[in-house]
Amino acid sequence: DTAVSQTPKYLVTQMGNDKSIKCEQNLGHDTMYWYKQDSKKFLKIMFSYNNKELIINETVPNRFSPKSPDKAHLNLHINSLELGDSAVYFCASSREFGELFFGEGSRLTVL
Amino acid sequence: GEDVEQSLFLSVREGDSSVINCTYTDSSSTYLYWYKQEPGAGLQLLTYIFSNMDMKQDQRLTVLLNKKDKHLSLRIADTQTGDSAIYFCAERGEGSSASKIIFGSGTRLSIRP
Numbered sequence: 001d002t003a004v005s006q007t008p009k010y011l012v013t014q015m016g017n018d019k020s021i022k023c024e025q026n027l028g029h030d031t032m033y034w035y036k037q038d039s040k041k042f043l044k045i046m047f048s049y050n051n052k053e054l055i056i057n058e059t060v061p062n063r064f065s066p067k068s069p070d071k072a073h074l075n076l077h078i079n080s081l082e083l084g085d086s087a088v089y090f091c092a093s094s095r096e097f098g099e100l101f102f103g104e105g106s107r108l109t110v111l
Numbered sequence: 112g113e114d115v116e117q118s119l120f121l122s123v124r125e126g127d128s129s130v131i132n133c134t135y136t137d138s139s140s141t142y143l144y145w146y147k148q149e150p151g152a153g154l155q156l157l158t159y160i161f162s163n164m165d166m167k168q169d170q171r172l173t174v175l176l177n178k179k180d181k182h183l184s185l186r187i188a189d190t191q192t193g194d195s196a197i198y199f200c201a202e203r204g205e206g207s208s209a210s211k212i213i214f215g216s217g218t219r220l221s222i223r224p
Binding site: 004031033035040041042043044045048050055056090092097099100101102103104105 | 212
């Protein structure tokens, strides 16, 4: 049983398109996150939700919109994709103030 | 703002000890973590230390925390080829910073035969 699962694992698309990445966790955690890892492996937090409420929104372009339909799911929708959006996007979850459990990542390539 | 720094590369001989260092700026850090990332995979928690501790040992792993210098290290004894990975140091603050975990740049550990 995968604890934090993301789909799709790979995504290749053209500039200007809109795409979504989905994440689900079966750990019963209250908090979920999106992190972006660039080609140099730097990992930066983008968003965090606690019980479906947005609690962290770092300096991320408005083209990125997270949605949490319930506390086990956190999706990321990206409009008007740009070359610089190419990265690996990691979903993670935690108990409040606990350690993070990561998904396997979704590698987005924008051509 | 909060910042976590690590050196980018470390190369050690198989069987030797590896020591990966990390410095952080947030003096109100509550928990400090070490994560491991293997190629093509997500990050896995290796170990963590609470800020009121100065050492934690878990089998081949030893974590040392110098809170005064804001320095954290991870020692891996008897390093094996399976330890090749990127190791990330991370910290969680308190108060308004408690809701997020900040990661360092990662240290790529390679093992020489």
